[in-house]
Amino acid sequence: MNDDIRLLIDRTAADCIEGKTAGRDTIVQLLGIDPLSEEADYLRAKAGHAAQIITGGEAYxxxxxxxxxxxxxxxxxxxxxxxxWGLVKNSVVFDDHDIDRQVKLYASSDIHYIVLRTTEFYSIDELCAKIRRLKKLVPETCEFILNTGEFDDEIAAKMYDAGVSGIYHALRLREGIDTGFDPSVRKKTMQAVKDSPLKLISLVEPVGPEHTDEELADAFLVTMEYGAAISGIMARIPVPGTPLGDTEQISPERIAQITAVFRLAAGDKIRDICVHPPTPGAAFAGGNVTVVEMGAIPRDDKVSAAEWLGYTASDAKAMMEEAGYRVV
Ligand code: SF4
Structure with missing residues (x-):
């Protein structure tokens, strides 16, 4: 093993356990390790160990x-x-009956964060009304998250009053190039979350093979800057028929490596690191949050009445337990 890299990993892991964050140069260097090397194995193991300490062994x-x-x-x-892209041939909007069923299923199967995700222009008033109603269906320990369009301080306050606990929002990689947004618009919404009592959940996404280590580092630092309670990595799943549909998906080893680097770089400023899609190697490398999904899926051209790809909360729980976590 390269001694300089081992020392860098040791130092960054020790800093993480002491609560210290890593700088951009360190993040870029660690992301530059070959994901199939023994140095990458060492990095993932050290990050997994640090995660057990930082999280107290808890997964969500x-x-x-x-x-x-x-x-x-x-x-x-x-x-x-x-x-x-014309992939949505028949629009589907799930009604309250369907959503209640899905929410109850999640609440009864160890899901902590229940997330309503919509396309960009769904009515936020309607979402707030849903949350008020849904809160009565689940134990108080479940937290409701919204992943929706842009909003300001006033709407953030309204969401919080309705019982929303947090917001998923991200400055996506190559925002404004691979998306139709001015990056400043996305950041404004993240600022509104930061200035409110809502938690921000923000991953580096959607990661493809073309993204450089520097881009990944910068995107991770944005999640830190906006005070994310949960950061992490979402790999892009290419959907045939979209402009990026014929690209490769990054490897599980690379997903686990990025997870490890973000875990170590976050110190104790971000307690929880999420990985999507669920990747066993990433759970061993410090990812302590993972995702089950149903309904409309931006990674697929079909809706999914049951858990997407058959991946259930029990599967996710087993994956986390195998990596040494307690699912809470
Ligand atoms: S990710 Fe999909 S749903 Fe969200 S804003 Fe872009 S096109 Fe719309």
């Missing part, structure tokens, strides 16, 4: 419910809902 499951499968005029080049 994230259950997403895609509320609407409708053409979206923002035309993000990786998303099956992009209007221009």
């Amino acid at each position: 499951l994230w259950g997403a419910i895609g509320v609407d499968s409708v053409p979206c005029s923002m035309n993000c080049r990786f998303c099956s809902f992009g209007e221009e």
Whole structure:
């Protein structure tokens, strides 16, 4: 093993356990390790160890419910809902009956974060009304998260009053190039979350093979800057028929490596690191949150009435337990 890299990993892991964050140069260097090397194995093991200390061995499951499968005029080049790609042949908007069923299923199967996810222009008033109603169906320990369009301080306050605990929002990789957004618009929404009592959950996404180590480092530092309670990595799942549909998916080893680097770089400023898609190697490398999803899926051209790809909360729980976590 290269001694300089081993020393860098040791130092970054020791700093993480002491609560210290890593700088951009360190993040870039660690991301530059060959994911198939023994140095990468060592990095992932050290990050897994640090995660057990930082998190107290706790893992969380994230259950997403895609509320609407409708053409979206923002035309993000990786998303099956992009209007221009024509993949949504029949729009589907799940009604309260369906959503109640999905929420109850999640609440009864160890899902901590129940997430309503929509396309960009879904009514936020409607989402707030849903949350008020849904809160009565689940134990108080479940937290409701929204993943929706842009909003300001006033709407953030409204969401919090409705019982929303946090917001998923991210400055996506190559925002404004692979998406239809001005990056400043996305950041404004993240600022509104930061300035509110809502938690921000923000991953580096959607990661493809073309993204450089520097881009990944910068995107991770944005999640830190906006005070994310949960950061992490979401790999892009290429959807045939979208402009990025014929690209490769990054390897499980690379997903686990990125997870490890973000775990170590976050110190104790970010307690929880999420990985999507669920990747066993990433759970061993410090990822302590993972995702189950149902309904409208931006990674697929079909809606999923049951858990997407058959991956259930029990599967996610087993994966986390095998990596040494307690699912809470
Ligand atoms: S990622 Fe979101 S904003 Fe972009 S096209 Fe899909 S639904 Fe619309």
